[in-house]
Amino acid sequence: MSEQGLPYFSTRFDLLTTVDNDVRTKLLRWPGSGLWRRLLTIDTNFIGTTVNEYSPFPADMTPQALSGWIQRHCAGDKKITIIKDVPQHSPLLQEQDNQYSQALIAECTRRGFILVEGQALAYVPIDFNSVDDYLSRLSHSRRRNIRRKLRSRRDLRLEVLHTGDNRFHDAGWRQHLYQLYQAVYNQSDIHFDLLSAEFFAGLLLDAESGGRVFCYWLGQELVGYNLCYQRGDKLIDKYIGLNYPLALEYNLYVVSWFANLEYALENRLGYYVAGWTDPQIKADLGAQFTFTVHLAWVRNPLLRRILNRFRHYFESDARWHQDQQS
Incomplete structure:
Protein backbone atom coordinates (compact mmCIF):
# COMPACT_ATOMS: atom_id res chain seq x y z
CA MET A 1 0.00 0.00 0.00
CA ALA A 120 -16.87 -8.12 -18.95
CA LEU A 121 -18.38 -7.48 -15.51
CA ALA A 122 -21.86 -9.04 -15.39
CA TYR A 123 -24.69 -7.41 -13.48
CA VAL A 124 -28.48 -7.51 -13.27
CA PRO A 125 -30.57 -4.43 -12.37
CA ILE A 126 -33.29 -5.45 -9.92
CA ASP A 127 -36.03 -3.74 -11.92
CA PHE A 128 -38.47 -6.68 -11.93
CA ASN A 129 -41.19 -7.74 -9.51
CA SER A 130 -40.67 -11.50 -9.49
CA VAL A 131 -38.64 -14.31 -11.03
CA ASP A 132 -41.47 -14.92 -13.51
CA ASP A 133 -41.30 -11.26 -14.52
CA TYR A 134 -37.53 -11.61 -14.99
CA LEU A 135 -37.85 -14.79 -17.03
CA SER A 136 -40.47 -13.21 -19.28
CA ARG A 137 -37.75 -10.97 -20.72
CA LEU A 138 -35.75 -13.94 -22.00
CA SER A 139 -36.36 -15.90 -25.16
CA HIS A 140 -38.73 -18.87 -25.11
CA SER A 141 -35.91 -21.40 -25.51
CA ARG A 142 -33.90 -19.87 -22.66
CA ARG A 143 -36.93 -19.75 -20.38
CA ARG A 144 -37.67 -23.41 -21.04
CA ASN A 145 -34.06 -24.45 -20.43
CA ILE A 146 -33.81 -22.42 -17.21
CA ARG A 147 -37.12 -23.68 -15.82
CA ARG A 148 -36.01 -27.26 -16.48
CA LYS A 149 -32.78 -26.69 -14.53
CA LEU A 150 -34.56 -24.91 -11.70
CA ARG A 151 -36.50 -28.10 -10.90
CA SER A 152 -33.35 -29.23 -9.10
CA ARG A 153 -34.01 -26.60 -6.46
CA ARG A 154 -36.88 -28.65 -5.04
CA ASP A 155 -34.35 -31.21 -3.80
CA LEU A 156 -31.99 -28.67 -2.23
CA ARG A 157 -32.10 -26.73 1.01
CA LEU A 158 -30.75 -23.18 0.98
CA GLU A 159 -29.10 -21.79 4.10
CA VAL A 160 -27.78 -18.20 4.18
CA LEU A 161 -25.08 -17.58 6.79
CA HIS A 162 -23.49 -14.24 7.67
CA THR A 163 -19.71 -14.19 7.68
CA GLY A 164 -18.52 -14.34 11.27
CA ASP A 165 -21.18 -16.92 12.15
CA ASN A 166 -20.08 -19.39 14.83
CA ARG A 167 -20.21 -22.20 12.26
CA PHE A 168 -17.15 -20.70 10.53
CA HIS A 169 -15.04 -21.10 13.69
CA ASP A 170 -14.84 -24.81 12.86
CA ALA A 171 -11.44 -25.08 11.13
CA GLY A 172 -12.36 -28.38 9.51
CA TRP A 173 -15.45 -26.92 7.87
CA ARG A 174 -13.51 -23.86 6.68
CA GLN A 175 -11.01 -26.21 5.07
CA HIS A 176 -13.84 -28.10 3.36
CA LEU A 177 -15.23 -24.83 1.98
CA TYR A 178 -11.77 -23.88 0.75
CA GLN A 179 -11.40 -27.23 -1.03
CA LEU A 180 -14.69 -26.62 -2.88
CA TYR A 181 -13.38 -23.19 -3.91
CA GLN A 182 -10.17 -24.84 -5.15
CA ALA A 183 -12.21 -27.32 -7.19
CA VAL A 184 -13.76 -24.43 -9.14
CA TYR A 185 -10.38 -22.75 -9.56
CA ASN A 186 -8.79 -25.94 -10.90
CA GLN A 187 -11.37 -26.40 -13.65
CA SER A 188 -11.30 -22.75 -14.74
CA ASP A 189 -9.79 -21.78 -18.09
CA ILE A 190 -8.42 -18.48 -16.72
CA HIS A 191 -6.00 -18.61 -13.78
CA PHE A 192 -4.88 -15.33 -12.31
CA ASP A 193 -5.09 -15.26 -8.52
CA LEU A 194 -5.48 -18.18 -6.12
CA LEU A 195 -6.71 -17.15 -2.68
CA SER A 196 -4.75 -18.71 0.16
CA ALA A 197 -6.52 -20.77 2.80
CA GLU A 198 -5.56 -18.12 5.37
CA PHE A 199 -7.08 -15.29 3.33
CA PHE A 200 -10.23 -17.32 2.72
CA ALA A 201 -10.54 -18.07 6.43
CA GLY A 202 -10.25 -14.35 7.14
CA LEU A 203 -13.20 -13.66 4.85
CA LEU A 204 -15.39 -16.26 6.53
CA LEU A 205 -14.53 -15.07 10.04
CA ASP A 206 -15.08 -11.34 9.34
CA ALA A 207 -18.40 -10.43 10.96
CA GLU A 208 -18.19 -6.75 9.94
CA SER A 209 -17.85 -7.16 6.17
CA GLY A 210 -21.47 -7.74 5.16
CA GLY A 211 -20.65 -11.18 3.75
CA ARG A 212 -23.40 -13.67 2.99
CA VAL A 213 -22.61 -17.35 2.38
CA PHE A 214 -25.37 -19.08 0.40
CA CYS A 215 -25.07 -22.80 1.20
CA TYR A 216 -26.94 -25.46 -0.80
CA TRP A 217 -27.54 -28.78 0.97
CA LEU A 218 -28.71 -32.14 -0.30
CA GLY A 219 -29.62 -33.84 2.95
CA GLN A 220 -26.43 -33.49 5.02
CA GLU A 221 -24.11 -33.04 2.03
CA LEU A 222 -23.00 -29.59 0.89
CA VAL A 223 -23.51 -29.36 -2.88
CA GLY A 224 -21.92 -25.93 -3.12
CA TYR A 225 -22.00 -22.34 -1.95
CA ASN A 226 -21.26 -18.82 -3.04
CA LEU A 227 -19.86 -15.97 -0.96
CA CYS A 228 -21.54 -12.64 -1.67
CA TYR A 229 -21.35 -9.20 -0.09
CA GLN A 230 -24.27 -6.88 0.54
CA ARG A 231 -22.88 -3.37 0.14
CA GLY A 232 -25.13 -0.36 -0.32
CA ASP A 233 -27.80 -1.25 -2.86
CA LYS A 234 -25.80 -4.14 -4.36
CA LEU A 235 -25.38 -7.87 -3.81
CA ILE A 236 -21.86 -8.61 -5.06
CA ASP A 237 -21.08 -12.23 -5.94
CA LYS A 238 -17.41 -12.88 -5.19
CA TYR A 239 -16.47 -16.55 -4.81
CA ILE A 240 -18.08 -19.89 -5.45
CA GLY A 241 -17.32 -23.41 -4.27
CA LEU A 242 -18.79 -26.49 -5.96
CA ASN A 243 -18.92 -30.14 -5.01
CA TYR A 244 -18.31 -31.85 -8.37
CA PRO A 245 -20.01 -33.74 -9.95
CA LEU A 246 -22.99 -33.25 -7.63
CA ALA A 247 -23.16 -29.52 -8.33
CA LEU A 248 -23.46 -30.18 -12.06
CA GLU A 249 -26.11 -32.82 -11.55
CA TYR A 250 -28.24 -30.35 -9.58
CA ASN A 251 -27.57 -27.39 -11.91
CA LEU A 252 -26.26 -25.38 -9.00
CA TYR A 253 -24.93 -22.50 -11.10
CA VAL A 254 -28.41 -21.73 -12.42
CA VAL A 255 -30.11 -22.45 -9.09
CA SER A 256 -27.74 -20.12 -7.21
CA TRP A 257 -28.16 -17.36 -9.81
CA PHE A 258 -31.89 -17.20 -9.20
CA ALA A 259 -31.53 -17.56 -5.43
CA ASN A 260 -29.27 -14.51 -5.49
CA LEU A 261 -31.78 -12.57 -7.59
CA GLU A 262 -34.55 -13.45 -5.14
CA TYR A 263 -32.41 -12.36 -2.19
CA ALA A 264 -31.69 -9.01 -3.88
CA LEU A 265 -35.37 -8.58 -4.67
CA GLU A 266 -36.53 -9.43 -1.15
CA ASN A 267 -33.99 -7.04 0.39
CA ARG A 268 -34.94 -4.20 -2.00
CA LEU A 269 -31.47 -3.98 -3.52
CA GLY A 270 -30.77 -2.23 -6.79
CA TYR A 271 -28.27 -4.59 -8.44
CA TYR A 272 -26.95 -8.13 -8.42
CA VAL A 273 -23.28 -7.99 -9.50
CA ALA A 274 -22.34 -11.40 -10.86
CA GLY A 275 -18.62 -10.90 -11.44
CA TRP A 276 -16.14 -11.75 -14.17
CA THR A 277 -15.60 -14.86 -16.37
CA ASP A 278 -18.04 -17.02 -18.34
CA PRO A 279 -19.83 -14.06 -19.98
CA GLN A 280 -21.79 -16.22 -22.44
CA ILE A 281 -23.35 -18.29 -19.64
CA LYS A 282 -24.25 -15.13 -17.73
CA ALA A 283 -25.68 -13.52 -20.87
CA ASP A 284 -27.90 -16.58 -21.37
CA LEU A 285 -29.12 -16.07 -17.80
CA GLY A 286 -30.08 -12.46 -18.54
CA ALA A 287 -27.05 -10.48 -17.38
CA GLN A 288 -25.96 -7.11 -18.72
CA PHE A 289 -22.29 -6.12 -18.93
Missing part, protein backbone atom coordinates in the same frame (compact mmCIF):
# COMPACT_ATOMS: atom_id res chain seq x y z
CA SER A 2 1.50 3.35 -1.02
CA GLU A 3 1.56 6.34 1.29
CA GLN A 4 -1.31 7.75 -0.77
CA GLY A 5 -3.47 4.69 -0.06
CA LEU A 6 -2.95 3.06 -3.46
CA PRO A 7 -2.75 -0.76 -3.43
CA TYR A 8 -0.28 -2.43 -5.79
CA PHE A 9 1.61 -5.71 -6.19
CA SER A 10 4.22 -7.37 -8.40
CA THR A 11 4.27 -10.78 -10.04
CA ARG A 12 5.56 -12.80 -12.96
CA PHE A 13 2.66 -12.32 -15.36
CA ASP A 14 1.86 -14.61 -18.31
CA LEU A 15 0.71 -12.32 -21.13
CA LEU A 16 -1.36 -15.18 -22.57
CA THR A 17 -3.67 -15.20 -19.52
CA THR A 18 -6.55 -13.40 -21.26
CA VAL A 19 -5.80 -14.45 -24.84
CA ASP A 20 -8.51 -16.46 -26.64
CA ASN A 21 -8.14 -20.20 -26.16
CA ASP A 22 -7.86 -20.72 -29.94
CA VAL A 23 -5.02 -18.20 -30.24
CA ARG A 24 -3.24 -19.62 -27.19
CA THR A 25 -3.51 -23.16 -28.56
CA LYS A 26 -2.04 -22.10 -31.92
CA LEU A 27 0.85 -20.27 -30.24
CA LEU A 28 1.71 -23.27 -28.10
CA ARG A 29 1.93 -25.43 -31.23
CA TRP A 30 4.74 -23.29 -32.63
CA PRO A 31 8.25 -24.78 -32.52
CA GLY A 32 10.02 -23.81 -29.32
CA SER A 33 6.79 -22.94 -27.53
CA GLY A 34 8.47 -23.49 -24.17
CA LEU A 35 10.89 -20.65 -24.92
CA TRP A 36 8.08 -18.44 -26.26
CA ARG A 37 6.08 -19.03 -23.06
CA ARG A 38 9.00 -17.99 -20.89
CA LEU A 39 9.56 -14.86 -22.98
CA LEU A 40 5.88 -13.94 -22.61
CA THR A 41 5.99 -14.28 -18.81
CA ILE A 42 7.19 -10.88 -17.66
CA ASP A 43 7.96 -9.16 -14.35
CA THR A 44 4.97 -6.86 -13.96
CA ASN A 45 3.71 -4.26 -11.50
CA PHE A 46 -0.06 -4.12 -11.03
CA ILE A 47 -1.82 -1.08 -9.63
CA GLY A 48 -4.96 -2.30 -7.88
CA THR A 49 -5.93 -5.65 -6.36
CA THR A 50 -7.25 -9.01 -7.52
CA VAL A 51 -10.21 -8.89 -5.12
CA ASN A 52 -11.94 -5.68 -6.24
CA GLU A 53 -14.24 -5.27 -9.22
CA TYR A 54 -12.60 -1.87 -9.80
CA SER A 55 -9.23 -0.53 -8.69
CA PRO A 56 -9.62 1.75 -5.68
CA PHE A 57 -7.94 5.12 -6.25
CA PRO A 58 -6.99 7.66 -3.54
CA ALA A 59 -9.68 10.31 -3.30
CA ASP A 60 -7.21 13.10 -2.56
CA MET A 61 -5.02 12.64 -5.67
CA THR A 62 -6.00 14.07 -9.04
CA PRO A 63 -5.79 11.73 -12.05
CA GLN A 64 -2.85 13.80 -13.29
CA ALA A 65 -0.97 13.46 -10.01
CA LEU A 66 -1.81 9.76 -9.75
CA SER A 67 -0.61 8.85 -13.24
CA GLY A 68 2.59 10.86 -12.71
CA TRP A 69 3.29 9.14 -9.38
CA ILE A 70 2.75 5.70 -10.94
CA GLN A 71 5.09 6.50 -13.81
CA ARG A 72 7.80 7.82 -11.47
CA HIS A 73 7.61 5.29 -8.63
CA CYS A 74 6.19 2.05 -10.08
CA ALA A 75 7.20 1.93 -13.73
CA GLY A 76 10.96 1.93 -13.32
CA ASP A 77 11.75 -1.43 -11.72
CA LYS A 78 9.56 -3.73 -13.85
CA LYS A 79 9.21 -4.19 -17.60
CA ILE A 80 5.46 -3.58 -17.51
CA THR A 81 3.21 -1.65 -15.13
CA ILE A 82 -0.56 -2.15 -15.45
CA ILE A 83 -3.25 -0.01 -13.84
CA LYS A 84 -5.90 -2.70 -13.74
CA ASP A 85 -9.70 -2.62 -13.84
CA VAL A 86 -10.38 1.05 -14.53
CA PRO A 87 -14.16 1.43 -15.00
CA GLN A 88 -15.72 2.81 -18.18
CA HIS A 89 -19.01 4.69 -17.63
CA SER A 90 -20.08 2.06 -15.10
CA PRO A 91 -23.77 2.05 -14.11
CA LEU A 92 -22.63 0.62 -10.76
CA LEU A 93 -20.70 3.75 -9.74
CA GLN A 94 -21.51 7.35 -8.94
CA GLU A 95 -20.94 9.93 -11.65
CA GLN A 96 -17.95 11.49 -9.88
CA ASP A 97 -16.19 8.10 -9.85
CA ASN A 98 -16.78 7.64 -13.57
CA GLN A 99 -15.52 11.14 -14.27
CA TYR A 100 -12.33 10.40 -12.31
CA SER A 101 -11.77 7.21 -14.30
CA GLN A 102 -12.28 8.93 -17.65
CA ALA A 103 -9.82 11.65 -16.66
CA LEU A 104 -7.27 9.00 -15.60
CA ILE A 105 -7.69 7.12 -18.89
CA ALA A 106 -7.20 10.35 -20.86
CA GLU A 107 -4.11 11.38 -18.87
CA CYS A 108 -2.45 7.95 -19.05
CA THR A 109 -3.14 7.70 -22.78
CA ARG A 110 -1.50 11.11 -23.22
CA ARG A 111 1.54 9.85 -21.34
CA GLY A 112 1.92 6.82 -23.63
CA PHE A 113 0.17 4.07 -21.68
CA ILE A 114 -1.41 1.35 -23.84
CA LEU A 115 -5.17 1.04 -23.37
CA VAL A 116 -6.37 -2.59 -23.30
CA GLU A 117 -10.04 -3.53 -22.97
CA GLY A 118 -10.65 -5.54 -19.80
CA GLN A 119 -13.10 -8.28 -18.91
CA THR A 290 -20.03 -3.21 -18.18
CA PHE A 291 -16.36 -3.14 -19.13
CA THR A 292 -13.11 -1.99 -17.62
CA VAL A 293 -9.86 -1.00 -19.26
CA HIS A 294 -6.30 -1.75 -18.24
CA LEU A 295 -3.68 0.97 -18.72
CA ALA A 296 -0.28 -0.58 -19.44
CA TRP A 297 3.04 1.24 -19.33
CA VAL A 298 5.73 -0.77 -21.17
CA ARG A 299 9.23 0.40 -20.29
CA ASN A 300 10.95 -0.79 -23.47
CA PRO A 301 9.86 1.38 -26.47
CA LEU A 302 10.19 -1.51 -28.96
CA LEU A 303 8.15 -3.90 -26.80
CA ARG A 304 5.64 -1.08 -26.27
CA ARG A 305 5.09 -0.75 -30.02
CA ILE A 306 4.79 -4.52 -30.47
CA LEU A 307 2.26 -4.95 -27.66
CA ASN A 308 0.28 -1.92 -28.77
CA ARG A 309 -0.03 -3.39 -32.26
CA PHE A 310 -1.26 -6.77 -30.98
CA ARG A 311 -3.28 -5.56 -27.98
CA HIS A 312 -6.60 -6.70 -29.51
CA TYR A 313 -5.51 -10.31 -28.98
CA PHE A 314 -5.72 -9.68 -25.21
CA GLU A 315 -9.27 -8.30 -25.40
CA SER A 316 -11.24 -11.55 -25.68
CA ASP A 317 -14.29 -10.39 -23.69
CA ALA A 318 -14.57 -7.16 -25.69
CA ARG A 319 -14.45 -9.08 -28.97
CA TRP A 320 -17.04 -11.54 -27.63
CA HIS A 321 -19.33 -8.63 -26.74
CA GLN A 322 -18.93 -7.04 -30.17
CA ASP A 323 -19.84 -10.37 -31.79
CA GLN A 324 -22.93 -10.59 -29.56
CA GLN A 325 -24.00 -7.07 -30.47
CA SER A 326 -23.59 -7.65 -34.19
